[in-house]
Amino acid sequence: MFKRIADLRTEDNVGKTILLRGWIHRLRKQKEKTFIILRDDRGDIIQAVCPSKFCENLMIESSIEIQGKLEKDPRAVEGGYEVKVDKILIFNIANADYPIGEYQSDEILLDFRHLSLRTRKMINVGKLRNSLLRYSREWFAKDDWMEVTPPILVQSSVEGGSTLFEVKYFNEKAYLSQSSQLYLESMIYCLGPVWTISPSFRAEKSRTIRHLAEFTHLEAEAPWINMTDLITIQEKLIFSIITQIKEHNKKELEFLNAAAAKKLDEISTPFEKITYDKAIDNLRSIECRIRDNDGKERLIEWGDDLNLESERELTRDRSNPIFVTNYPLRIKPFYVKQDPLNEKTGLAVDLLAPQGYGEISGGGIREDNLEKLTKRIRETDLNPNDYSWYLDLRKYGSVPHGGFGLGLERLLRWILDFDDIKNVTLFPRTMTRILP
Numbered sequence: 001m002f003k004r005i006a007d008l009r010t011e012d013n014v015g016k017t018i019l020l021r022g023w024i025h026r027l028r029k030q031k032e033k034t035f036i037i038l039r040d041d042r043g044d045i046i047q048a049v050c051p052s053k054f055c056e057n058l059m060i061e062s063s064i065e066i067q068g069k070l071e072k073d074p075r076a077v078e079g080g081y082e083v084k085v086d087k088i089l090i091f092n093i094a095n096a097d098y099p100i101g102e103y104q105s106d107e108i109l110l111d112f113r114h115l116s117l118r119t120r121k122m123i124n125v126g127k128l129r130n131s132l133l134r135y136s137r138e139w140f141a142k143d144d145w146m147e148v149t150p151p152i153l154v155q156s157s158v159e160g161g162s163t164l165f166e167v168k169y170f171n172e173k174a175y176l177s178q179s180s181q182l183y184l185e186s187m188i189y190c191l192g193p194v195w196t197i198s199p200s201f202r203a204e205k206s207r208t209i210r211h212l213a214e215f216t217h218l219e220a221e222a223p224w225i226n227m228t229d230l231i232t233i234q235e236k237l238i239f240s241i242i243t244q245i246k247e248h249n250k251k252e253l254e255f256l257n258a259a260a261a262k263k264l265d266e267i268s269t270p271f272e273k274i275t276y277d278k279a280i281d282n283l284r285s286i287e288c289r290i291r292d293n294d295g296k297e298r299l300i301e302w303g304d305d306l307n308l309e310s311e312r313e314l315t316r317d318r319s320n321p322i323f324v325t326n327y328p329l330r331i332k333p334f335y336v337k338q339d340p341l342n343e344k345t346g347l348a349v350d351l352l353a354p355q356g357y358g359e360i361s362g363g364g365i366r367e368d369n370l371e372k373l374t375k376r377i378r379e380t381d382l383n384p385n386d387y388s389w390y391l392d393l394r395k396y397g398s399v400p401h402g403g404f405g406l407g408l409e410r411l412l413r414w415i416l417d418f419d420d421i422k423n424v425t426l427f428p429r430t431m432t433r434i435l436p
Contacts, residue, residue: 005044009079013070018083020046021065023118024058024094034058036085037077038066043123047076050085061094061118106420113427114436124252125424128245128416129216131252132408133197135244136218139237145193145220150183152198156386158182159333163202165213176201179405181335182390184221185366188401189393195220197408205431208308209420210358210410214429221403227347227365230402231273231323234351234361238321238411239269245415253416260417266319273323276345279306279314288313305331312356321360325349334376337365337402347402353414360411363404370394 008018025045026037034055036048048066058064068085076082099108100115109116116122140147155172157164158179165176180196187194200217220233245253246264253261274282280302288300288310300310306324315322329338329346336346348364367373373394377384384391412424422428427436 004042005038005040005046006042008046008070009081011072014072014081016070017067018070019065019067020048020083021091022063024060024062024064027055027058027060029055036066038064038083039118043120043127045078045120047073047078047082048085049082050088054085054088057093058090059094059096059098061098063091063094065089065091106422110422110428110433112436117426121256122426124255125412125416126426128249128252128256128412129408129424129426131245131249132241132412135241136197136237138244139240140195140220143193145195145222146187146191148184148187148191148194148196150177150180150187150196150198152177156182156390157382158335159202161382163204165201165203178202179217180219181221181403181405184219184403185390185401186393188221188223189397189399193220193222200405207431210308210413212409212421212425212429213431215410215425216408217405218408219403219405221366221401223399223401225365225402226400227325227349227402230363230365230404231325231349234323234363234404234406235269235271238351238361238406239267241411242267242415257416257418260415263319263417264415268320271321271323271351272318273325275325276306276327277302279324280304283310283313286313303328303331306350306359308358311352311358315352315354315358316356318354320354322352322354323349324352332364334380334382335366335373337367338372349404351406353410355414355417357410357414360414361404361406363402365400365402368394368398368400370398 003018020038022038022040024036025039028035029052032052034050034052037045038048039045066083066085067087068083071082071084072080073082074080099112153169153174154177155174158181163178167174167176177200179200180198184194197216197218199214201214204211242264283300289297290300290304290307290310291297326339326345327348328344329336332346332348336348339345339347350359351361352358353360367376370391374384374391377387409421409424413421416424418424
């Protein structure tokens with residue numbers, strides 16, 4: 001009976017005849033016998049030893065089925081087990097020019113991503129991504145949130161028209177969604193707290209190590225919540241994910257970055273909370289500087305948005321994420337609710353990962369007043385007619401509500417302590433890359 005490698009590594013199976021299918025990950029041929037490192041469809045590997053006459057034409061990445069006895073050998077890779085092969089069935093003999101070796105440049109690995117996914121690094125990244133999705137769903141289900149699937153093709157922007165990807169929709173213009181937020185807001189009136197994991201698209205002309213043109217977006221909205229509730233929801237969700245990863249993904253963490261695994265042990269709740277005012281004071285005290293649109297450098301001041309450099313300075317020496325609240329209203333999107341205690345600020349909150357990894361989550365309380373929301377839409381040079389359906393939500397039973405969006409790739413990049421966000425993305429889409 002065919003089994004996966006992970007199911008075989010027990011003392012009970014030693015001496016038994018087993019059947020495995022997979023791909024030749026590594027190959028070392030000798031005159032009488034050949035050593036095969038076999039990789040199965042979940043990325044686990046095992047050493048197999050077979051007569052060389054069975055595999056004269058085999059190459060790396062050939063697909064095969066092997067039959068043989070499982071034996072214990074402390075010299076064997078991955079756990080000290082190996083298979084003494086007595087039969088091989090060949091499905092496909094790979095070409096000899098397989099382009100992915102043990103050591104390749106990042107660009108080659110990206111150019112051949114459809115093949116470099118087979119590297120053990122990307123296999124473990126894929127497993128961790130799967131775990132993030134599963135742990136998120138488990139947390140929301142346990143807390144009685146409803147998962148929904150908002151549309152990806154839309155006709156109105158959420159984050160600004162300059163970052164929209166335009167597509168032809170029959171005889172009309174449409175866009176790829178920047179965020180599901182507006183649609184999630186419409187569902188809180190009939191389904192209560194709702195959430196989704198969907199792709200989002202940003203046509204930002206950015207080459208930074210934390211930006212993608214397409215990313216995996218976890219978003220949530222709930223009725224009748226305030227800022228304290230919103231912060232608590234995000235804190236509980238992220239801490240639950242971290243806890244689950246530490247408990248169930250030790251193998252992947254150790255393989256990808258053992259030091260990052262130890263870093264997660266330092267995460268604790270509650271996360272620190274500071275206001276935007278306090279953040280600017282801290283940044284000015286260390287003379288943090290930013291560049292204007294004309295390229296001139298100056299000291300950061302109140303009213304500036306926090307960018308990659310300023311977020312890095314705020315979190316450089318921290319081990320825990322921090323929440324930054326109450327940003328200037330004018331630098332936040334039109335739907336952010338004005339702070340009733342300070343008309344210059346909005347009830348917005350960003351969660352910054354420690355050690356310079358920057359924003360991983362952003363959200364806030366939504367403006368629920370029809371007149372104020374309409375005014376804000378006009379102030380941001382948008383047309384209220386384009387948001388007529390969204391404004392209807394304020395006409396018929398408007399309630400206080402809020403939500404957030406979390407970038408799965410940014411979260412995973414911080415967890416793994418990777419330099420570039422492309423390394424935690426199976427098929428990254430950037431300004432210069434849409435293949436494969």
